[in-house]
Amino acid sequence: MATESLRDIPRMQTNPRRWNGEGWADFVSALRATGVEVTEKKPVLAVYSVDSGGLACGMPHGVALARTSEQVSGILKAAQRYRVPVTTRGGGLTTEGETVAYGGLLLDMRGMSKVLSIDPAKMTVRTEAGIYWHSLAEALRREGLDYLSAPLNMTSSVGGTLQVGGIDINSPRLGCSADQAVRLKVVTPTGEIKECSEDLNPELFERVLLGYGQFGVITEAELKVRRFAPITMHYLYYSSLTLAMEDLKMLIKADAADYCGILTIMDKAINLLVAFDSDEREKSFLSAWRARMRGHGEAGFALRMAAHYALRPWKFREALYLLDRKNTMQPEFFPSHHMEKGKIVDRTVVFSNAVWKFWGGKKMVIPDLATSEGKFVEAILRGNAVCKKYFDHYTLYCVGIKLRGRLPRYEMSCVPPDAEGYAYGCEFEPMLEGKEYSRDYLQNFKNEIYDIGADMKTSYYRFGGVMKGYIRRVFGDEVVDRHLAMKREADPAMILNPDVIF
């Protein structure tokens, strides 16, 4: 982390003690004696050396594939005994190194990827938690079912998502993925295997959900499901971020759309997408809400943009960029082989393909802000100004998240403490476009975004890993110390995911 970027940030880490490799050989011997396969081959270790962000880099001493809850239990018991850190990883889609192991054992949870049972009567699915959401969707589709909400990224894992939140464009209606969990099987940091739910071991349930991997390893999850429905998508175009955000909030509070979110090309072409599971909901939106929305249709927006740039010919490069971006991207959001009768069949596949194609890369920098409704517009406008300062091209992605009251799981999470009813989030993603930026430059950018959060007392989706220097600053000593005490009680040797939060 750049020294300059840490100006004014208290340098006290949440848990400064570091592991030095002691006990590794005995730990591995103990695991192998019980039949656990641990690979220490360099080419394998290197595969896990970065997460999707590609900026935080670390090598585990060994990698094991999770296979059963009992095996995970044995690993964690041995880890406590030999005081060896264990970092869990699903899809590895973190960007701040949260799923990178800086030594110790990396436990790849994807070895547990079986769907265990689907109950159409109860509308639930029980699955091993290392499974990709996409693979779960593939299994559910055979029963005409779908998950409720999951990240718009096919290679997120269920267990990892439940531990951080999980936001979909239907989260304004259905909440975050973590709130879809009905029951979990958890291996605690000391190796106990426990079932938990809102009624059974509720404290563990609340600690593990949105718990950033600190209080246990989720090995199985029972989740709510729903009937599958292809969706109809509409795009409304804005040239004002403020108007788009206000309209987004209006839609969410009125429950006028099944899916909604904002996706921008800088702050020039702002796209408010709305989508519907049924023709009835779509009709209702078109009749009751469309006229009140201040966004334009594509043709109307194109005319406005043409007029805007005709009066500003010196900005022709920006106009060309917007046009090229629109022409390249738009077909990817309506690919004919994922459409049926004008509806998008698999929104996650379509969005995820587009995300990886247009925003993916070996390096991804996606700082974010998570705010209450009242702070949403100001925070995003301030974040937008930071993006402009650092990059020519960037994207903002804004969504709302329905909350289920004031659950204990929300404390010290991406849900801001002052959010009532809904939380709002925005990702600020520069288009790196093959240009080389120094690590310091990118870190400074992230810090400036995070400074907005610290200043406005918001929260973040990605506050762990490299960004954990912000945790005390944002949540305050009282909350952090209370969680640290809970962590020490649950994980006496502090071995489970040691570089994420504490």
Add this chain to the structure above:
Amino acid sequence: MKKNKKNGHESCTGCAVCVLSCPVWAQTHDLMMTNAGRAKALQAGATPQDIRESLEACLLCGSCAPVCPSGVDTLTLTASLRAGLGRKAAQTAPKGSPFTASGRKLFLPGSALRSEAQLLAKAGSALGKTGFTVSPDDSLSALGADIDAGLTPSREAVAAALASAAGAAAFVAGEGFLLRYLRAWFPGVKAVGIGEAVLSAGGRKVLKPGDFYVVDARAFNSDQARLVKFYDSIRKSSGCAMSTTLQRAAMPAGPTRAQKSRLAGNFDDASQARWLLGKAGSPARVVAESAEDMDALRAAGAPSVIHVSELL
């Protein structure tokens, strides 16, 4: 990142989208056994020998190729790395009687169909109505088998195999794997899989609701952007179910017979075929394009399995 050219392992971002339709992943759930794992290992300096087990396990079905957001040519990458494992050069030699291919439309059945005389006769007869002649020469098929096995054919063998079909007007391949090579070896000459050929010749009219149609993954994935539309139109008009995944790629029901002997039981094709069949619920009939998929589908307990050529 625009998908405008075919890239090597260095372009892999590690997104693992390619993993989702990978049959080896479905069996192992081990990233190292997939294209994504291999590419990241290579980026970190691994040699083909370091990832030998993973290279050997790949079925070369190509399901990863059409879905890669970074445009990595996954199948060519794996095949060339497998060839780099240092096996002895193959002794591919022309097989079959001397034959003049020039101007003919050739049907290359491949070893699996050739081993089933009745099926071969039906396929030959079905395609014969559209002007295709069963090639008596197996050289191209043998060449494909060598590439699949990671064997490097000699220049002479390649030249002889290509000469065996020189001047051909069109190809239908019974083995989907061969298609991408036929398109490269004979540029400008139309090469399609047996499924597409039979369906285009009238087979599509015989498909009906209750049928589960299993595409030959290696044929489908070699030309996915075009074929996904072709098969969608048939699925919609016939009402049958099809085996493509949510990503609209195709997975094989199991390894080919040659792969099976190499994998020596390290692939549970019955479970893979059951997984594929699970997409269809309880189909009245299963129609398969690949004779080798038929083996796995029958072993998995599919009720009635016919080859696509039997539709005509």
